[in-house]
Amino acid sequence: MKKLLIPLVMILTLGAITLRAADDKKDDAKPADEVAVIHTSEGDLVIGFWPDVAPNTVANFKKLAKDGVYDGTLFHRIVKGFMIQGGDPNTKKPESPDNAWGTGGSGTNIKAEFNEKHHERGVISMARSQDPDSASSQFFVCLGDAGFLDHKYTAFGKLIKGDDVLEKLGNTQVVESHGEMSKPVKPPVIISVKIVPADSIK
Numbered sequence: 001m002k003k004l005l006i007p008l009v010m011i012l013t014l015g016a017i018t019l020r021a022a023d024d025k026k027d028d029a030k031p032a033d034e035v036a037v038i039h040t041s042e043g044d045l046v047i048g049f050w051p052d053v054a055p056n057t058v059a060n061f062k063k064l065a066k067d068g069v070y071d072g073t074l075f076h077r078i079v080k081g082f083m084i085q086g087g088d089p090n091t092k093k094p095e096s097p098d099n100a101w102g103t104g105g106s107g108t109n110i111k112a113e114f115n116e117k118h119h120e121r122g123v124i125s126m127a128r129s130q131d132p133d134s135a136s137s138q139f140f141v142c143l144g145d146a147g148f149l150d151h152k153y154t155a156f157g158k159l160i161k162g163d164d165v166l167e168k169l170g171n172t173q174v175v176e177s178h179g180e181m182s183k184p185v186k187p188p189v190i191i192s193v194k195i196v197p198a199d200s201i202k
Contacts, residue, residue, distance in 0.1 A: 033198040035160065036065060040075070041189040043165035045141070046201055047124050047157045053115035054156035057126060057135070060110050061156065064137050065193040069106055074187035075169060076101040077140075079180060084169050085127055085140040086190050098183070105136030113154045119146040122159030122166065143170040161201060 038045040051058045064070060064087075072092040077085040090096045090104030112132040119125060123142045126135035135154060143166065149155075159166060169188050177183035 034062070034195050035198045035201060036061070036157070037194045037196055037201075038070075039191045039194065040165065040169065041191065042168040044162050045159060045165055045169075046161035048160040048198070049157040050115075050117060050155070053117055054113040054154050056110055057113050057154050057156040060108075061139070062195050064106055065195050068192075069137055070190050070193040073190045074101070075172070075184065075190065076187055077177075077182045078170065078172050078174055078184050079143075079182045080170060080174070081144050082146060083140040083142050084166075084172075084188075085138060087127070087138040089137065091187070102138070105138065107136070109134050109136050113156070114151045115155065117150075117155040119149040119153070119155055121145070122163065123155050124157045124159070125149065125153045125155040128153065141166060141169075 034049065036047040036049070038047065049058045049061075069089060070087055073086055073088060074091040075084045075086040076088055076091045076098075085102070088101055088104040089106070090100045090102075096104075110126075110133070112128070112135065114132075117123065119142050121142055121144050123146075124139055125142070127138035127140050128135040132152075141159065172188055173185045174181050175183050175185060
C-alpha cells in the first residue's frame with residue numbers, strides 16, 4: 001500500500017500542476033473584455049461589443065479606432081428616430097465637399113457577418129453599399145427599433161452608457177439631403193474612439 005501511495009501523490013500533484021498550467025494558458029489566451037468609448041462633441045457613448053456573433057467586424061472596428069481612423073470624423077447623416085451615421089474619413093478633410101460624405105472608407109472592406117441580433121435603440125451596426133461585403137469604416141447607431149435591418153446589416157455591439165448623449169446626437173438639427181431630412185446643420189464631431197478595458201468604465 002505504501003508503494004502505491006507515492007506514485008498516487010505524484011500523479012495527483014502532476015495533475016494539479018497540469019490543470020493549473022492549462023488554466024493559466026486559457027487566461028492568457030482570453031484578453032480582458034473591452035469596450036469602445038466614442039468621445040463626441042456632445043459627450044461620450046460607451047459601446048459593448050458582440051465578438052461572439054461578429055468577430056471580424058469587432059476586430060476591424062477596434063483596429064480602426066486604435067489607428068486613429070475615426071478621430072476627427074463627423075456624424076454626417078442623422079435621421080431622427082432612426083439612426084446616426086459616422087466613421088467616414090472624408091468628413092475630416094477640409095477640401096472634401098459635403099456631397100462626398102458617406103462615400104469614404106478605410107480602404108479595406110470586410111465580409112458581412114449577419115446575425116440574430118436585433119437592430120434596436122443603441123445597437124451599433126456597419127453601414128454598407130448594395131454589396132453585402134462592402135462595409136469598411138462607416139457605422140451607425142440606432143435611435144429606435146429598426147428590425148427591417150436585421151439579417152441585412154452587421155450588428156456588432158450595443159450602447160451600455162450614454163443614452164442621454166445618443167438622444168442629443170439624434171436631435172441634432174438637420175436639413176434635406178438626397179431626398180431625406182438627414183444632413184446636420186452643425187455635424188457632431190467624433191473627437192476620438194478609444195478601446196479600453198470594460199472594468200475601467202464606472
